[in-house]
Amino acid sequence: MALRVPAIPFTFVAHTLAVAALVLVLVWNIHFRGGFAWEATNKNLIFNLHPLLMLLGLIILGGEAIISYKSLPLKKQVKKLIHLVLHALALALGIIGIYAAFKNHNESGIANLYSLHSWIGIGVIVLYGIQWIYGFLIFFYPGGSPTLRSECIPWHVVFGLLVYVLAVANASLGFLEKLTFLESSGVAKFGSEAFLVNFTALTTILFGVFVVISVLSEAPAPIEDDQSYSSI
Numbered sequence: 188m189a190l191r192v193p194a195i196p197f198t199f200v201a202h203t204l205a206v207a208a209l210v211l212v213l214v215w216n217i218h219f220r221g222g223f224a225w226e227a228t229n230k231n232l233i234f235n236l237h238p239l240l241m242l243l244g245l246i247i248l249g250g251e252a253i254i255s256y257k258s259l260p261l262k263k264q265v266k267k268l269i270h271l272v273l274h275a276l277a278l279a280l281g282i283i284g285i286y287a288a289f290k291n292h293n294e295s296g297i298a299n300l301y302s303l304h305s306w307i308g309i310g311v312i313v314l315y316g317i318q319w320i321y322g323f324l325i326f327f328y329p330g331g332s333p334t335l336r337s338e339c340i341p342w343h344v345v346f347g348l349l350v351y352v353l354a355v356a357n358a359s360l361g362f363l364e365k366l367t368f369l370e371s372s373g374v375a376k377f378g379s380e381a382f383l384v385n386f387t388a389l390t391t392i393l394f395g396v397f398v399v400i401s402v403l404s405e406a407p408a409p410i411e412d413d414q415s416y417s418s419i
């Protein structure tokens with residue numbers, strides 16, 4: 188779109204950062220926080236699902252869905268299907284991840300929706316859902332006319348990127364908030380867990396940066412392009 192450089196190298200950096208962020212969040216929650224559970228007397232184990240599912244869902248699968256047009260040398264129709272399915276998975280994991288945070292609060296007698304992070308979080312998941320539904324209706328089924336699709340695509344790209352950047356920013360707020368809670372209950376400010384959480388957040392932000400750079404760079408040559416509009 189804007190940068191006259193091939194996107195592929197940036198997408199490889201993004202995939203690597205995604206794996207690194209996933210490993211870091213797993214090490215944090217399994218090694219330092221006791222692991223995961225859906226039903227448990229230790230309600231913290233239910234909460235631990237929240238950062239894992241939000242990172243894997245909205246951030247990693249959402250980011251991979253966004254860059255799929257730039258990272259895969261496939262036919263446009265196949266890339267469209269991959270984009271749609273990855274975003275659906277991201278949304279589903281995001282909804283389950285938010286439900287886990289509510290479940291932890293409700294079962295621990297903690298109030299819901301008191302923080303900036305939670306307010307932005309509700310905004311992100313609602314906007315993500317709207318973006319997916321309107322994308323599905325206009326570009327997939329039943330599908331708009333070619334004119335409507337080519338008029339909608341720039342809005343789809345800009346709105347999608349804005350929601351994604353907001354999601355990455357909100358995940359950073361979440362890491363900050365959780366680490367602040369932990370530090371006020373005894374976790375050392377310069378201890379290994381604090382560094383691990385901060386590096387997980389930094390890796391998440393860097394992944395978001397490479398997703399945006401990939402989107403702004405040039406897609407690989409299409410194998411077959413029978414559509415009259417450009418996807419991104």
Ligand code: HEM
Binds near residue numbers: 288298302305307312
């Ligand atoms: C884009 C990703 C994320 C979204 C959309 C999101 C959304 C939310 C929502 C809606 C709540 C409110 C739950 C309630 O009130 O019962 C919440 C709670 C919470 N989240 Fe996240 N979250 C995200 C990522 C993260 C991450 C990566 C962490 C890191 C640990 C995190 C930490 C927290 C904490 C500590 C709470 C409980 C305190 C509070 O309600 O603010 N979140 N999140």
